[in-house]
Amino acid sequence: MNLDYLNKEQKEAVLKTEGPLLILAGAGSGKTRVLTTKIAYLIEECGVSPLSILAITFTNKAAKEMKDRVFNLIGQKAKGIQISTFHSFGVRILTDYYEKLGYEKNFIIMDSDDSLSIIKKIIKNKGLDPKSYNPNGIRNIISNNKNEMITPEKYAKFALGDYEQIVYETYIEYEKTLKENNAVDFDDLLLLPIKLFNEHIDVLEKYQERFQYVLIDEYQDTNETQYIMSKMIAKKYKNICCVGDVDQSIYSFRGANYRNILNFEKDYPEANVIKLEQNYRSTTTILDAANDVIKNNKDRKDKVLWSNKGQGELIDYYRAFNGIDEAQYVSREIKNLINKGIEYKDIAVLYRTNAQSHTIEEELLKDSIPYRIVGGVGFYSRKEIKDLLAYLRLIYNSKDNISLLRIINVPKRGIGNKSISNLIEKANRLGTSIYDAIDSGKELAFKEMIESLKKQSDNLTLTELVDRILDVTGIKSEYESEKTLEADIRLENLEELKTVTRTFEEREGIVSLEDFLLEVSLVTDVNEYDSDPNKVSLMTVHSVKGLEYGYVFIVGLEEGLFPHINSILNGNELEEERRLMYVAITRAKEKLYIVNARNRMMFGQETANVPSRFINEINKDLIDKKFEDKEKQEEKISVEDKFYKDEEVDYNIGDYVYHEVFGQGKVVEISGSLMSIAFKHPYGIKKLMKNHKSITKIV
Numbered sequence: 001m002n003l004d005y006l007n008k009e010q011k012e013a014v015l016k017t018e019g020p021l022l023i024l025a026g027a028g029s030g031k032t033r034v035l036t037t038k039i040a041y042l043i044e045e046c047g048v049s050p051l052s053i054l055a056i057t058f059t060n061k062a063a064k065e066m067k068d069r070v071f072n073l074i075g076q077k078a079k080g081i082q083i084s085t086f087h088s089f090g091v092r093i094l095t096d097y098y099e100k101l102g103y104e105k106n107f108i109i110m111d112s113d114d115s116l117s118i119i120k121k122i123i124k125n126k127g128l129d130p131k132s133y134n135p136n137g138i139r140n141i142i143s144n145n146k147n148e149m150i151t152p153e154k155y156a157k158f159a160l161g162d163y164e165q166i167v168y169e170t171y172i173e174y175e176k177t178l179k180e181n182n183a184v185d186f187d188d189l190l191l192l193p194i195k196l197f198n199e200h201i202d203v204l205e206k207y208q209e210r211f212q213y214v215l216i217d218e219y220q221d222t223n224e225t226q227y228i229m230s231k232m233i234a235k236k237y238k239n240i241c242c243v244g245d246v247d248q249s250i251y252s253f254r255g256a257n258y259r260n261i262l263n264f265e266k267d268y269p270e271a272n273v274i275k276l277e278q279n280y281r282s283t284t285t286i287l288d289a290a291n292d293v294i295k296n297n298k299d300r301k302d303k304v305l306w307s308n309k310g311q312g313e314l315i316d317y318y319r320a321f322n323g324i325d326e327a328q329y330v331s332r333e334i335k336n337l338i339n340k341g342i343e344y345k346d347i348a349v350l351y352r353t354n355a356q357s358h359t360i361e362e363e364l365l366k367d368s369i370p371y372r373i374v375g376g377v378g379f380y381s382r383k384e385i386k387d388l389l390a391y392l393r394l395i396y397n398s399k400d401n402i403s404l405l406r407i408i409n410v411p412k413r414g415i416g417n418k419s420i421s422n423l424i425e426k427a428n429r430l431g432t433s434i435y436d437a438i439d440s441g442k443e444l445a446f447k448e449m450i451e452s453l454k455k456q457s458d459n460l461t462l463t464e465l466v467d468r469i470l471d472v473t474g475i476k477s478e479y480e481s482e483k484t485l486e487a488d489i490r491l492e493n494l495e496e497l498k499t500v501t502r503t504f505e506e507r508e509g510i511v512s513l514e515d516f517l518l519e520v521s522l523v524t525d526v527n528e529y530d531s532d533p534n535k536v537s538l539m540t541v542h543s544v545k546g547l548e549y550g551y552v553f554i555v556g557l558e559e560g561l562f563p564h565i566n567s568i569l570n571g572n573e574l575e576e577e578r579r580l581m582y583v584a585i586t587r588a589k590e591k592l593y594i595v596n597a598r599n600r601m602m603f604g605q606e607t608a609n610v611p612s613r614f615i616n617e618i619n620k621d622l623i624d625k626k627f628e629d630k631e632k633q634e635e636k637i638s639v640e641d642k643f644y645k646d647e648e649v650d651y652n653i654g655d656y657v658y659h660e661v662f663g664q665g666k667v668v669e670i671s672g673s674l675m676s677i678a679f680k681h682p683y684g685i686k687k688l689m690k691n692h693k694s695i696t697k698i699v
Contacts, residue, residue, distance in 0.1 A: 020268035028281030090189035219244035283312025355496035375543030498604025
């Protein structure tokens with residue numbers, strides 16, 4: 001078999017077939033090529049039966065790609081090989097040995113929605129308030145326990161408080177319900193095979209004898225159950241080959257334990273270690289920056305990426321004045337790249353949190369730059385944002401049946417589908433809106449809440465109204481009680497809508513709900529079904545793992561944002577943030593842009609920001625600073641970022657004012673910091689902030 005297309009280290013990794021082997025594969029170093037070639041070599045040159053090889057990876061897509069590559073190399077000789085995910089392998093084991101675990105042949109696999117339904121029912125049967133004992137949060141705790149091999153009995157030792165005691169009781173009841181229904185959940189697909197192996201040594205020995213060669217991809221992402229299962233199967237022959245990179249371990253929130261790869265040589269003292277350090281993706285400048293950052297981590301295996309692609313361009317660093325300036329810079333540079341013949345699909349914008357995307361999205365829309373959100377949806381298409389906007393729309397227009405139907409039972413308030421159907425039928429019969437047809441029951445309580453918010457909205461700014469909606473409706477408390485990562489992200493997005501409203505207020509001086517909803521509708525009126533692949537990619541750094549782009553922008557590089565505020569005081573979490581930065585840098589092939597803002601509005605609050613420590617860790621000779629000197633920055637900030645007058649102007653009803661957009665108007669009402677001004681047709685009455693710079697009092 002010809003191995004000339006491999007470099008020296010890659011070839012060494014393929015030829016080392018016996019005994020434990022750890023392949024430390026840096027970003028872009030061709031690890032999939034090595035793995036698939038190694039499998040093909042074992043079959044073609046070493047005479048190993050494909051039935052004796054177990055290759056494990058983390059996604060079905062990756063497993064299919066590996067299998068296709070092996071078949072392309074050696075054809076039908078690879079038939080019968082087991083290349084799959086851990087979970088698919090677990091299903092195989094359970095299918096063969098369900099009886100030994102006390103299941104019947106027709107056992108079913110519950111998905112996450114099924115599991116949640118069971119837990120909801122248990123909580124309800126206990127007579128507990130789901131707001132205090134959120135089913136999603138409890139499901140998450142049970143899942144984490146299973147992945148750490150913590151049974152209900154073991155968890156009982158940690159159940160010291162009332163909440164934990166309820167989780168413990170729910171865990172027991174949940175497991176009992178699964179067994180009664182001849183069902184397993186997704187976590188059981190890893191946990192039960194280990195239980196089987198521990199209780200039936202003969203079964204374990206059968207698998208050990210069959211799979212004499214075990215290969216595991218992305219070993220740094222294994223959790224406790226995956227780690228144990230791998231060790232058990234490979235124990236007899238010890239022909240275990242693990243491929244991974246501790247510097248790219250970024251999924252601790254999913255239970256991944258990067259120490260598994262660090263401990264490989266302790267688990268297998270006779271192990272060989274081969275480093276794949278030649279990168280085939282990026283320029284030397286980009287790789288040097290990645291090396292500079294990651295060397296500051298203590299928990300890692302030393303490895304230095306290098307490339308034959310040449311030095312390449314310097315990294316552009318732009319320190320923006322604020323978040324809008326940051327987005328404008330990104331948009332401007334993308335247009336420059338397009339003018340040079342670069343395609344949109346070769347460009348990516350990376351951010352640490354989903355909540356950052358809306359400012360970039362809005363600027364790209366203004367400049368007619370096509371984009372797609374990878375691994376998620378656009379800011380205004382996210383469920384929680386659509387829910388909140390539906391409340392705002394219903395407060396503005398109670399005849400909006402679409403918005404009402406979206407939120408009448410969000411969060412859950414006991415208004416079922418039958419009640420809603422009856423309401424729709426009644427409204428149709430009376431020829432009114434659904435809202436007007438409400439006159440009793442839980443629906444009436446909902447209507448009274450909306451009426452109260454309507455009255456309050458007259459004396460609140462948009463941002464204050466959003467805050468009030470989040471509190472009064474129970475949306476905020478529901479996500480807070482869920483205690484899951486997904487719920488935390490949704491809360492961040494909801495808080496970030498306050499940045500949108502406050503920016504709108506400051507920019508326009510207008511607090512009219514009508515004007516705001518009109519502006520939002522223009523931003524969200526994007527064709528979500530456009531299948532054109534030639535678009536700029538927007539995504540979080542977590543979503544970009546495994547992808548690569550010619551030109552990469554990393555935005556929001558500020559202390560508290562990236563690295564994230566939740567990780568700064570924890571050494572292990574800070575190291576994971578640095579690994580995230582390493583992953584982000586190594587996605588770029590030709591050019592890297594790093595961007596931050598000296599002032600940023602996050603969650604409706606303006607903050608002054610210190611540049612991310614990760615920027616300072618990069619050798620300054622690799623960076624080309626693209627911002628003006630401090631004096632010019634101060635000058636521009638004073639001109640562009642100051643929305644309010646220094647001195648408070650005293651207004652009275654009947655005063656005449658001049659507005660930069662609406663012209664002359666008359667003050668007709670004053671409420672706190674807000675005043676209603678009547679302008680000539682077609683503008684009408686507008687509610688504005690008193691001391692906004694766009695307004696001048698006519699004396």
